[in-house]
Amino acid sequence: MDVDAVFYTDRSGKVTSNPLLDQLPSYQSLLYRRKSSAGGSKRRASSRRRLSSSGSGKWATSTISRQEEKLKVQTAQRPIRELAKTMAEKRRDKTQRLEEARDLSNWIQWRQNTRRYLKRLKDDAQVWLNSLQLWRGDIHLIEGMFGTGILSYFFFLRFLVMLNLIIFLLMFSFVMLPIIIVPYASGNTTYNQNDGSLCSVYPSSARRGLVIFHEHITDLLSGGGFLEQTYLFYGYYKVDKIHFSHITYNLPLAYLLVTIAYLFLSLIWIVRRSATGFKRSLVQDEDRFQSFCNKIFAGWDFCITNENAAKLKRSSLLYELKTDLEEERIKQKIADRTRKERCRIYLIRLILNIFVIGVLAGCFYSIYRATIFSQEAQMNNVKENFIVDLIIEYLPSIVITLANFITPLLFSIIINYEDYSPAFEIRFTLMRCVFMRLTSIGVLLFSLWSQITKCKEDPCICGYNHVLYSCWETRVGQEMYKLTIFDFIIIAAVTIFVEFPRKLMVKHCDCGLAKWWGQQEFAIPQNVLEIVYGQTICWIGTFYCPMLPAICIIKYFFIFYIKKVSLINNCRPATRPFRASSSNFFFLGVLLIGLALACVPVGVSVAQINCSQACGPFVNYTTSWEVLPATVSHLPSGVQTLLHALSSEAFAVSFFVVTCLAMFYVIALAGAHKRVINQLREQLAMDGRDKRFLIQKLCQAQRHLAVKSSASKLHRSRSSTSYHTSFSSNFDEGVFLAHPHPDSSTQV
Amino acid sequence: MGTTASQLGKDSLAEYQELTFLTKQEILLAHKRFTELLHKDHKGDPHARVPMDRVLTLPELKSNPFRKRICHVFSTSEQKDGSLTFEDFLDLLSAFSDSATLEIKSHYAFRIFDFDDDGTLDSGDLEKLVNCLTGDTDDTRLTTEEMRQLISNILEESDIDKDGTVNLSEFQHVISRSPDFVSSFKIVL
Numbered sequence: 001m002d003v004d005a006v007f008y009t010d011r012s013g014k015v016t017s018n019p020l021l022d023q024l025p026s027y028q029s030l031l032y033r034r035k036s037s038a039g040g041s042k043r044r045a046s047s048r049r050r051l052s053s054s055g056s057g058k059w060a061t062s063t064i065s066r067q068e069e070k071l072k073v074q075t076a077q078r079p080i081r082e083l084a085k086t087m088a089e090k091r092r093d094k095t096q097r098l099e100e101a102r103d104l105s106n107w108i109q110w111r112q113n114t115r116r117y118l119k120r121l122k123d124d125a126q127v128w129l130n131s132l133q134l135w136r137g138d139i140h141l142i143e144g145m146f147g148t149g150i151l152s153y154f155f156f157l158r159f160l161v162m163l164n165l166i167i168f169l170l171m172f173s174f175v176m177l178p179i180i181i182v183p184y185a186s187g188n189t190t191y192n193q194n195d196g197s198l199c200s201v202y203p204s205s206a207r208r209g210l211v212i213f214h215e216h217i218t219d220l221l222s223g224g225g226f227l228e229q230t231y232l233f234y235g236y237y238k239v240d241k242i243h244f245s246h247i248t249y250n251l252p253l254a255y256l257l258v259t260i261a262y263l264f265l266s267l268i269w270i271v272r273r274s275a276t277g278f279k280r281s282l283v284q285d286e287d288r289f290q291s292f293c294n295k296i297f298a299g300w301d302f303c304i305t306n307e308n309a310a311k312l313k314r315s316s317l318l319y320e321l322k323t324d325l326e327e328e329r330i331k332q333k334i335a336d337r338t339r340k341e342r343c344r345i346y347l348i349r350l351i352l353n354i355f356v357i358g359v360l361a362g363c364f365y366s367i368y369r370a371t372i373f374s375q376e377a378q379m380n381n382v383k384e385n386f387i388v389d390l391i392i393e394y395l396p397s398i399v400i401t402l403a404n405f406i407t408p409l410l411f412s413i414i415i416n417y418e419d420y421s422p423a424f425e426i427r428f429t430l431m432r433c434v435f436m437r438l439t440s441i442g443v444l445l446f447s448l449w450s451q452i453t454k455c456k457e458d459p460c461i462c463g464y465n466h467v468l469y470s471c472w473e474t475r476v477g478q479e480m481y482k483l484t485i486f487d488f489i490i491i492a493a494v495t496i497f498v499e500f501p502r503k504l505m506v507k508h509c510d511c512g513l514a515k516w517w518g519q520q521e522f523a524i525p526q527n528v529l530e531i532v533y534g535q536t537i538c539w540i541g542t543f544y545c546p547m548l549p550a551i552c553i554i555k556y557f558f559i560f561y562i563k564k565v566s567l568i569n570n571c572r573p574a575t576r577p578f579r580a581s582s583s584n585f586f587f588l589g590v591l592l593i594g595l596a597l598a599c600v601p602v603g604v605s606v607a608q609i610n611c612s613q614a615c616g617p618f619v620n621y622t623t624s625w626e627v628l629p630a631t632v633s634h635l636p637s638g639v640q641t642l643l644h645a646l647s648s649e650a651f652a653v654s655f656f657v658v659t660c661l662a663m664f665y666v667i668a669l670a671g672a673h674k675r676v677i678n679q680l681r682e683q684l685a686m687d688g689r690d691k692r693f694l695i696q697k698l699c700q701a702q703r704h705l706a707v708k709s710s711a712s713k714l715h716r717s718r719s720s721t722s723y724h725t726s727f728s729s730n731f732d733e734g735v736f737l738a739h740p741h742p743d744s745s746t747q748v
Numbered sequence: 749m750g751t752t753a754s755q756l757g758k759d760s761l762a763e764y765q766e767l768t769f770l771t772k773q774e775i776l777l778a779h780k781r782f783t784e785l786l787h788k789d790h791k792g793d794p795h796a797r798v799p800m801d802r803v804l805t806l807p808e809l810k811s812n813p814f815r816k817r818i819c820h821v822f823s824t825s826e827q828k829d830g831s832l833t834f835e836d837f838l839d840l841l842s843a844f845s846d847s848a849t850l851e852i853k854s855h856y857a858f859r860i861f862d863f864d865d866d867g868t869l870d871s872g873d874l875e876k877l878v879n880c881l882t883g884d885t886d887d888t889r890l891t892t893e894e895m896r897q898l899i900s901n902i903l904e905e906s907d908i909d910k911d912g913t914v915n916l917s918e919f920q921h922v923i924s925r926s927p928d929f930v931s932s933f934k935i936v937l
Binding site (some may be wrong): 080082084086087088090091094116120123124140147148292293294296298299301302304305306307309310311314317318321325328681684685687688689692 | 807839
């Protein structure tokens with residue numbers, strides 16, 4: 001069997017080879033890429049024999065040997081396991097390389113050996129690190145049942161656990177640890193003095209006397225009472241400076257810098273993680289992000305082991321393909337719309353968007369009113385009933401959750417009338433939901449801020465309402481704490497009280513309601529929005545409640561297992577699958593929006609609002625930001641001038657201008673590359689056509705020769721080598737080359 | 749660990765580690781699963797072949813629509829019957845492992861998708877590929893019109909030299925820009 005054929009055996013099992021096409025340099029390089037010539041001296045000889053038999057002569061041979069050398073060098077430099085060969089061939093390559101290496105000097109041998117040893121060490125370390133990853137077994141199980149799309153949600157959860165762990169470690173080691181180790185490291189602390197002025201009165205909120213049990217629960221759920229004066233909240237950190245034996249630790253400075261650091265660290269980590277996703281989507285904007293090739297060639301998750309899941313995956317792929325093809329047809333239809341129809345559609349869209357804005361405004365106003373009502377009711381301190389108290393405390397959270405439950409349903413109904421293409425519909429609804437969720441937190445904070453800075457006399461004496469909010473940061477921290485707890489309770493409650501009964505109903509009851517409602521689908525976008533909402537609260541709240549990241553880690557832990565159990569028992573995969581790659585991009589994009597939103601309240605409260613005089617580390621400063629200029633003024637004058645120069649306008653403007661120039665340069669470069677790529681593509685297509693044309697002519701010439709010679713020698717060569725070529729699909733009839741059957745009717 | 753008749757020697761283990769992308773634990777696990785598939789007469793033979801229908805009982809391959817093609821591609825048997833030796837099995841797992849390079853994966857993916865083994869993906873191959881993905885029964889197939897539209901879209905995106913087929917370089921090029929490929933082309937025992 002001639003193993004050097006470029007094409008494998010055809011369907012009838014006969015070995016086919018076409019001497020003409022096989023001689024082309026491009027096909028030869030394909031041959032050598034497939035079976036490297038480095039080991040096959042026998043093959044080299046046989047291929048040379050074949051070439052010379054078709055009479056191409058010395059020219060082809062010398063070209064081939066030059067190519068052989070080049071490819072041999074190329075393949076020799078790559079590790080063996082990266083070559084696509086069978087194990088036996090790889091073993092032969094390895095022994096050959098070892099033989100060749102024996103000829104090399106001792107130094108090079110030693111270097112190669114060390115390199116191999118280090119590589120093995122690195123592989124082992126990598127394996128060990130991978131085995132430490134959280135939740136590996138659970139994720140593998142989910143992967144087998146549902147494929148990689150849903151897996152991205154759990155990877156995202158894991159990433160957030162890691163992020164919160166780092167944030168908590170930062171907070172702990174720079175803010176809490178110094179305070180804790182003071183007695184052990186023989187330091188002494190200077191506390192912020194209570195100077196007796198009106199602003200620094202901080203009535204204790206600890207409960208006195210006989211405490212009823214349910215009040216403990218109220219305290220736990222609302223962060224008040226016995227929890228208020230603990231490490232949990234900002235108000236407890238009354239330390240000004242800690243004097244150790246050699247250094248003085250400035251706690252307010254540390255607190256502020258850690259806040260800036262964790263926001264910055266989150267930004268860097270998220271951007272790094274999403275770098276590949278952004279690059280791909282920015283560079284290839286000429287292909288749709290979910291192109292057909294991606295769906296077909298990378299469509300099947302090879303890791304699915306469950307038969308049921310495989311069936312569902314097939315049907316979801318079918319659905320997705322049909323939808324995409326449908327969408328193409330709709331796009332065509334949209335392009336064909338008449339002017340009158342277009343005006344009508346735009347009018348409808350305008351009205352519906354105004355309606356959407358109205359709904360959003362209504363939700364925001366109700367959140368505002370609920371917050372104000374809740375704050376005033378808490379201030380009045382009229383304890384009616386345990387349950388009613390709890391509801392009043394949680395009123396903002398309840399209203400936010402209700403709004404976030406109703407508005408997605410409303411949006412998905414409205415979008416049907418706006419007549420967009422299906423993919424755009426999904427994306428637009430999602431954008432609206434994201435906006436709704438994240439802005440509701442902003443509204444809550446705004447209403448809190450308006451309450452805090454509203455006093456009876458017009459400019460507040462202390463800059464904030466010291467009568468009602470003697471320690472306003474703790475109050476804000478308590479609100480964030482309540483939001484986190486309530487979010488977790490809602491997620492757990494919805495799973496237990498909605499999804500499980502739904503599954504039981506669908507499984508055991510055959511009524512129409514069960515059929516209409518259907519089995520629960522694991523809707524990734526909604527779940528991700530919940531998580532991002534929780535994380536945004538964590539980012540905002542860490543400044544006021546330093547232990548909030550730790551609470552969030554515990555919360556995510558429980559959420560992982562709740563969602564996993566719910567997924568395996570209740571859910572079926574979504575009909576429209578969420579692709580692993582685009583999910584990564586979407587998750588991190590929404591997370592970045594959340595981070596940007598979280599920076600605003602923190603920034604405003606650090607820089608603008610007067611910090612409370614009764615509690616916290618910043619008592620001796622007007623605003624929290626003042627710590628920095630105060631510290632800078634104590635630094636040596638050289639450093640001071642440098643820092644002042646860095647923060648001056650001149651530096652900022654020139655930095656901005658340089659960044660803009662760099663951006664324009666890169667954009668121009670990318671445009672130039674794109675043009676070159678298009679030109680090369682056209683050239684490639686043109687060359688392909690040239691090749692086919694020339695081969696056609698060659699066939700014709702050969703056939704004329706064959707016909708002429710067969711006229712005199714009818715008994716010659718009955719063997720007809722039929723040629724199986726890719727070109728045949730383009731031509732109407734097959735192309736026969738080299739030794740055609742004399743009687744065959746081939747027209748080209 | 750239970751003592752099977754053929755334990756992997758340390759030398760073979762080190763060699764396999766060097767020649768494949770698998771870690772030591774993965775190779776040992778593969779050995780264990782492979783010997784379970786062997787007929788008990790062959791258990792001592794390191795070059796024993798497992799027939800294709802026994803390989804297809806593995807849970808990782810059982811629900812895979814490309815299982816037969818995978819066996820054919822990785823099989824080194826003379827009769828082209830899709831049977832696998834242990835080394836073929838290791839090659840299979842190595843190509844599908846997490847740490848395999850994109851080039852290896854795309855090379856083998858191309859060969860798996862090339863149903864007629866002619867070195868290119870033409871419309872017949874693509875049609876069979878789509879039918880494998882969606883299911884081969886009558887109600888799960890695309891209509892002829894949709895199939896034609898789909899295949900022309902695929903060729904428009906991937907066929908650079910416009911010859912109506914996708915060859916290996918074009919396939920590798922389109923795969924390198926496909927974001928989902930690496931995560932979906934994976935089999936882990």
